[in-house]
Amino acid sequence: MFRKIAAKIIAIVGLVGGLFTAIWVFNISPQRTQLNLTPLSTDGSPFQGFRPRPIGLPFDTPPRISYVQIVDLNSDGKQDVLVCDCTKNTVSWLRQESDGTFVEQVITDQLIAPARLDCTDVDHDGDLDLIVAVLGKLFPSNEKLGSLVALENKGQEVFEPHVLLESVARVSDVRCADLDCDQDLDLVVTQFGYDEGEIRWLENVGSWKYESRPLQSRPGGIHSIPVDLNSDGNLDIVSLISQEDESIFAFIGDGKGNFREQELFSANNPDFGSSGIWVNDLDADGAPDILFCNGDAFDYFPPRPWPWHGVQWLENKGDLRFEFHRLADFGGAVNAQVIDIGGDGDLDIVVSSAFNDWAKPTSQSLRLLENVGTNKYLNRPITNSPSHIQALAIGDVNNDGLPDLVTGGMHISAPHNRVGRITLWLAQAE
Numbered sequence: 001m002f003r004k005i006a007a008k009i010i011a012i013v014g015l016v017g018g019l020f021t022a023i024w025v026f027n028i029s030p031q032r033t034q035l036n037l038t039p040l041s042t043d044g045s046p047f048q049g050f051r052p053r054p055i056g057l058p059f060d061t062p063p064r065i066s067y068v069q070i071v072d073l074n075s076d077g078k079q080d081v082l083v084c085d086c087t088k089n090t091v092s093w094l095r096q097e098s099d100g101t102f103v104e105q106v107i108t109d110q111l112i113a114p115a116r117l118d119c120t121d122v123d124h125d126g127d128l129d130l131i132v133a134v135l136g137k138l139f140p141s142n143e144k145l146g147s148l149v150a151l152e153n154k155g156q157e158v159f160e161p162h163v164l165l166e167s168v169a170r171v172s173d174v175r176c177a178d179l180d181c182d183q184d185l186d187l188v189v190t191q192f193g194y195d196e197g198e199i200r201w202l203e204n205v206g207s208w209k210y211e212s213r214p215l216q217s218r219p220g221g222i223h224s225i226p227v228d229l230n231s232d233g234n235l236d237i238v239s240l241i242s243q244e245d246e247s248i249f250a251f252i253g254d255g256k257g258n259f260r261e262q263e264l265f266s267a268n269n270p271d272f273g274s275s276g277i278w279v280n281d282l283d284a285d286g287a288p289d290i291l292f293c294n295g296d297a298f299d300y301f302p303p304r305p306w307p308w309h310g311v312q313w314l315e316n317k318g319d320l321r322f323e324f325h326r327l328a329d330f331g332g333a334v335n336a337q338v339i340d341i342g343g344d345g346d347l348d349i350v351v352s353s354a355f356n357d358w359a360k361p362t363s364q365s366l367r368l369l370e371n372v373g374t375n376k377y378l379n380r381p382i383t384n385s386p387s388h389i390q391a392l393a394i395g396d397v398n399n400d401g402l403p404d405l406v407t408g409g410m411h412i413s414a415p416h417n418r419v420g421r422i423t424l425w426l427a428q429a430e
Contacts, residue, residue, distance in 0.1 A: 035267065037308060041328040044378030047368045049341065050405060050425035052383070055102040056083065056094050063087050063421040064138065065408025067116045070395030073128055074157070079397045081406050082130070083422060084114040086138045091117060091130065091151065094422065100398060102424075107151060107159050113138040115172045122176060122185050123208075127153040131164075131187060133174040140194045140298065146171035148189060150208060162208040169193030169219070177226035179203075179235055180257035186210075188237055190221040197221050199239050199249075203257060215251050215259055219243045227279045227288050230320060238264070238290060242274040248290065250320060264290075264322050265314055273297060273309060275334040282338070282347055283375070287316035295333035297355035302413040305331025305356050311349065311369065328369055328379045332356040335392040339403045346371035350382070352389035354410050358418070365389045365418075366407070386420025388412070402427035 067084040073093055074080070081094035081102065090109045094102040113135035122129040129152050136145025148165035164187070165171070173190035179201055180186065187202040187210060197219035202210035220243025229236040234255035241247050247266040251259035267274070273296040282289045292312045297303035310329045314322040332355030341348045349369040356363040366382035366389060391408030398404065405425035 035324060035326075037310070037326045037329075039310065039326045039328045039379070040313075040375055041369055041377035041379040044370060044380040047341075047370070047380040047382050047430065049427060049430040050382065051428050052423050052425045054420060054422065055081070055406075055424045056092075056104045056422040059087070059419075059421050061087060062411035062416050062419055063408070064410050064412060065391045065421060066114065066138075066410065068391040068393045068406045068408045068422065069117065069119060070393045070397060070404075070406055071119050071128065073119070075127070077399075079395055079399070081393075081397075081422065081424075082117060082119060083408065084117060084132070084391075086113045086115075086135075086410075089113065091132055093157075096397070105157065108149075108161065110161070111147075111149060112136050112145070113170075115170075116174065118174050118176045120176045120185065122150065123152065124184075125153075127155065129153045130159065131174050131176060133171040133189070135170040135172065135192070137170065141170065142194045142196065144168055146191055146193075148174060148187070148202075152208070164202065164208070164210055165189065165212075169197050172221060173223050175224065175226055177235055179226065179237075179253060181234070181255045188224045188226050190224040190239065192221050192242075193219045195219055197243075199224055199237075199251070201237070201257075201259075213257065215239075216249065216261060222274065223277050225277065225279050229288060229316070231287070238277065238279060240274055240277040240292070242296065244270055246270065246272040246274045246294070248277060248292070248314070252320070262320060264320065265292075265324065267294070271299065271306070273299075273306065276336070278336060278338070280338045280347065282313055283315065284345075284347070285316075287318065289316050290314035290322065291336050291338070291349065293333040293336050293351065295331065295353060295355055297332060303332075303355045305353075305363075307331075309333055309355075311336055311351050325375065327377060328367070330356075330367055330379075331363070334390055337392050337394045339394050341368065341370060341403070346373065349377070350392065350394065350405060352392045352407060354388050354390040354412075356387070358387045358413075358415055363387070366405075385418040386423060387418040389420075397424060398426060400427075 064086040078096040134147040150162040151159040169191040172192040175188040184204040199216040224239040237251040275296040278291040295309040332353035335352040369377040390410030
């Protein structure tokens with residue numbers, strides 16, 4: 001608690017003294033390098049290359065969508081949308097019809113605050129199953145309410161639940177991967193918890209049974225992503241921890257289920273507001289980089305943006321060394337997905353905000369960071385409505401060869417005058 005209060009005091013002093021221009025000092029600790037928050041992006045013109053429309057069921061209370069995914073769930077050649085809804089406590093399937101409309105079907109309404117899901121053929125029977133990370137309660141809590149639930153695809157639009165983990169600290173993320181090279185899919189599980197949390201992997205021992213292998217006991221885990229960081233042919237795990245110093249850790253795997261921990265990055269600021277990581281090769285050098293948002297504002301009520309919120313790129317320099325680059329300032333930034341917006345082979349980035357200043361009509365909920373080469377980006381506003389966009393997915397929804405967006409609104413705090421649940425953004429000529 002003292003560390004959090006001290007950081008806030010220093011932030012206030014900095015604001016009063018006009019120090020927050022490019023380099024922000026977050027902590028009195030002398031042994032950490034200050035972060036250079038001078039963005040690589042410059043302001044660009046509004047981007048008008050998407051045509052939005054709402055899809056899915058109507059709503060009568062402000063929706064709280066935690067996750068969306070674009071996938072052809074029934075293998076009919078049309079892209080569908082999977083949704084985790086923390087208001088309705090449902091996982092649902094928006095099935096695309098032949099005319100491009102969507103019919104929403106609830107797969108389960110028995111999961112309290114589903115945070116994320118992974119969709120893959122877990123049991124190798126030729127259809128797609130779902131593994132759902134369940135918080136048990138949306139807001140911070142020390143109660144052991146978290147769980148991990150598999151929804152086995154039995155065909156004919158029927159999904160059979162299997163509880164894989166229960167009565168644990170709130171589960172915020174799950175990913176499927178073969179971590180021990182035995183030809184089946186294990187699970188990487190992130191438990192945010194509150195004061196207590198954990199990163200673990202679950203070894204698949206067959207018939208929807210798993211054995212737990214702890215990796216780290218820290219609260220505040222948001223994402224844990226399996227990826228071969230060091231190009232040795234074995235999967236590693238990259239995890240974002242949002243509590244305390246707000247750090248990114250790697251767990252380096254040997255292909256046999258053994259992992260060693262190494263810290264890759266620390267903001268050394270408990271108010272930094274880490275909100276998510278995504279792994280992509282942003283500079284096309286063959287090495288996986290880390291895209292990283294900090295825009296969480298749950299420590300304050302009502303939630304609000306802070307000047308240090310934004311998007312960054314951790315460039316993989318080899319030997320598990322990562323170089324920090326600030327890409328853009330963006331209040332309340334929570335989600336970032338890569339996209340090739342112009343078909344030029346360069347990776348652009350779409351970023352969403354859930355905690356911007358929504359009392360201001362001009363506050364943006366979506367921005368495009370357009371790659372203009374040599375690590376430079378144009379920061380282009382996309383929209384200010386709907387507001388509170390937490391969930392973001394990119395894919396070619398209508399099979400026209402252009403990348404589209406699907407977004408979901410997490411409308412926790414007022415105002416509720418730009419409300420949207422699920423929105424489809426079809427790409428069009430700008």
